[in-house]
Amino acid sequence: MTKQPLLSISDVIERIPAHRRTNSALALINRAYTIAEQAHAGKNRDSGEPFIQHPLAAAFLLADLGMDPDTIAAGLLHDVVEDTDVDLEKLDREFGSHVTYLVDGVTKLKEIEDQLQEEQQGRVAQKSVKSRSEQEAESLRKMFIAMSEDIRVVIIKLADRLHNMRTLSALSPERQREYAHETHDIFAPLANRLGIWQWKWELEDLSLRYIAPNAYTDIATAIEERLPERERGVQQHIDILRRRLKEEGIEADISGRPKHIYSIYHKMQRKGVPFQQIYDIRGIRVITNTEADCYRILGIVHSLWNPIPREFDDYIATPKDNGYQSLHTAVKGGDGKTLEVQIRTWEMHRTAEYGIASHWRYKEGGRQDQEFENKIAWIRSLVEWRKETDDANEFIDAMKTDFFRDRVYTFTPKGKLVDLPIGSTPIDFAYRIHTEIGNRCRGARVNGKMISLDYQLKSGDQVEILTTRHGRPSRDWLNPALGYIKTSRARNKIRQWFRRQDREQNIFQGREIVERELKRLGMEQIGHEAIARLFEYDRIEDFHAAVGFGDINSQQIASKIAEIRRQEEQETQLLEPPPPTPTIEGIQVQGTGGLLTRLARCCNPLPGNDIIGYVTRGRGVTIHRRDCPNILNLQDSERLIEVNWGTRPQTVPVAVRITAYDRHGLLSEISSIISDEGINIASLQQKTEQNIATLYLTLEIKDIAQLSRALTKIERRPNITEARRYTS
Numbered sequence: 001m002t003k004q005p006l007l008s009i010s011d012v013i014e015r016i017p018a019h020r021r022t023n024s025a026l027a028l029i030n031r032a033y034t035i036a037e038q039a040h041a042g043k044n045r046d047s048g049e050p051f052i053q054h055p056l057a058a059a060f061l062l063a064d065l066g067m068d069p070d071t072i073a074a075g076l077l078h079d080v081v082e083d084t085d086v087d088l089e090k091l092d093r094e095f096g097s098h099v100t101y102l103v104d105g106v107t108k109l110k111e112i113e114d115q116l117q118e119e120q121q122g123r124v125a126q127k128s129v130k131s132r133s134e135q136e137a138e139s140l141r142k143m144f145i146a147m148s149e150d151i152r153v154v155i156i157k158l159a160d161r162l163h164n165m166r167t168l169s170a171l172s173p174e175r176q177r178e179y180a181h182e183t184h185d186i187f188a189p190l191a192n193r194l195g196i197w198q199w200k201w202e203l204e205d206l207s208l209r210y211i212a213p214n215a216y217t218d219i220a221t222a223i224e225e226r227l228p229e230r231e232r233g234v235q236q237h238i239d240i241l242r243r244r245l246k247e248e249g250i251e252a253d254i255s256g257r258p259k260h261i262y263s264i265y266h267k268m269q270r271k272g273v274p275f276q277q278i279y280d281i282r283g284i285r286v287i288t289n290t291e292a293d294c295y296r297i298l299g300i301v302h303s304l305w306n307p308i309p310r311e312f313d314d315y316i317a318t319p320k321d322n323g324y325q326s327l328h329t330a331v332k333g334g335d336g337k338t339l340e341v342q343i344r345t346w347e348m349h350r351t352a353e354y355g356i357a358s359h360w361r362y363k364e365g366g367r368q369d370q371e372f373e374n375k376i377a378w379i380r381s382l383v384e385w386r387k388e389t390d391d392a393n394e395f396i397d398a399m400k401t402d403f404f405r406d407r408v409y410t411f412t413p414k415g416k417l418v419d420l421p422i423g424s425t426p427i428d429f430a431y432r433i434h435t436e437i438g439n440r441c442r443g444a445r446v447n448g449k450m451i452s453l454d455y456q457l458k459s460g461d462q463v464e465i466l467t468t469r470h471g472r473p474s475r476d477w478l479n480p481a482l483g484y485i486k487t488s489r490a491r492n493k494i495r496q497w498f499r500r501q502d503r504e505q506n507i508f509q510g511r512e513i514v515e516r517e518l519k520r521l522g523m524e525q526i527g528h529e530a531i532a533r534l535f536e537y538d539r540i541e542d543f544h545a546a547v548g549f550g551d552i553n554s555q556q557i558a559s560k561i562a563e564i565r566r567q568e569e570q571e572t573q574l575l576e577p578p579p580p581t582p583t584i585e586g587i588q589v590q591g592t593g594g595l596l597t598r599l600a601r602c603c604n605p606l607p608g609n610d611i612i613g614y615v616t617r618g619r620g621v622t623i624h625r626r627d628c629p630n631i632l633n634l635q636d637s638e639r640l641i642e643v644n645w646g647t648r649p650q651t652v653p654v655a656v657r658i659t660a661y662d663r664h665g666l667l668s669e670i671s672s673i674i675s676d677e678g679i680n681i682a683s684l685q686q687k688t689e690q691n692i693a694t695l696y697l698t699l700e701i702k703d704i705a706q707l708s709r710a711l712t713k714i715e716r717r718p719n720i721t722e723a724r725r726y727t728s
Ligand code: MN
Pocket: 054, 078, 079, 160
């Protein structure tokens, strides 16, 4: 590779459009340069250049892309925390939180990158597969985006990677290949996703150079030799078409479609054909205003040159699955060589450039992947748009990646990436690794520390599953109230395990669970048969077995009981005392909080009526219907105030008794579980005898399922012997 001339900070600044070179932007960038220069002083890169050339090159690329001053400054500083004694605190003092945040993000990605490289080297040592599967690479790309918190961090990372790839020749061939593979699998596709085509092409070409050096050289040489001839050929056809369109009065933008080395290589591989056949096919693209113009242009192209049979595709009439629209045709050009022509409108062009590329979706992808694609497409359009707009704030807001937080990216102790939905626990992790690991899981360490099995994993967590030889899943794991599992994979595996158990055993367990639930809710009077019928089981054994192997959990039982309760509400008041009838308390009086209110006798307003308040002398507010004759005939209207019907209290008080071995913090633990469920505690009494605490609480609950959830959670706490509904 030819030696690049040394960069200076003024080269970087020159890439910033003149009207954006504000004093504050220049001051920031110059200060970042000074600090980076001092920090890296005296150090050289493997290539022998002064180290500062690397951050300068990254900043140059970022400026060229039209990024904001913070990002350019962070590009200059991106290696200081990792490689020098400048720390985040110093950066924060010098540049404030915006730049520091970006540098910190890049440093964190670097840590992940190192972890991946270690793992990759482990594979090489074991002589196992070198290349990652497409699915794994996809997870890694998503992880990079999700973990960066701000898409600008990824963009800085890409600039860093691109310059490293340009100067890779200094490394050992082994390291070069590894690095190139990673660039090819992860970073080039990321650039593609972000719509930074120029970087994508260069990253791909540079990767190929190290992954398949011979092919790279062959293609590069062949292109070099044919380039002038080829360009002339394409240009001639463009000129001819441009002239004809002008004569016809059709506005259109015509351009050649250059092919880069990697895409030629890829196509040669895929089609198994030699270079000439790929390269000699030249392509031009015509973008115009309307669909009708597309077809007119097609007619003109076909009248200028002979169409090649069966090479015409109308993707306007029948768009591709990913929404792609265009007219494709191929003609025999003036020089007898094939010319491919794509014709589309500007709108179709946008979809083609920013839309969802179908090869990005792997087969497992569901709705979540679709959402991810949409977000990415949106971000991509923003990066593009950044070139045209100067509204920096809007741009920066849009770069935040909080909305990518629907997955967590965790690691095995060996550094293998495990990608899970957000909210996943060590049990989900264990079942993802292997069903047996899941079944035998007894505990877990995260980042070296023991954690409880309902811990929610975070991106970057390293998870070690502890197993026992003869372990078995717990039925508690299936109870959604306890939050042990998030993934349906884990749920299905656990159910499968129980289903394989002896039927008698399952029936026995199921009966116990139903009984326990009824007792807990103080509803033993409901027969198991009645509940079984609600679940549409004719035979009680089948119902018990279903509960036993986890197809039906105690939450669902509680909900069904709530259903029975609603059905029988009129005759049997299962919940005592009965819900209070709507009273005057249900009325909220706006602006006069605390005033006594009563309903007017003259018009007897009912909930749902349009109402208004009348401020009496000394007797608070009287609520009238708005159409009450007394109100309509009223003289002093300044006594009227706006009121509306408040929501009727929807909760029902329920008495609950909890018994436990008394210990420190018991009460606060219980009350926080209850309030986490959104339940209000109306009253509480505690009685302690010989170390046994008995708590009597009145809880204001919305429904039975909510009560069941709270009681189940309480009962799971250590030292608590029983938590159940209490009927004296
Ligand atoms: Mn770097």
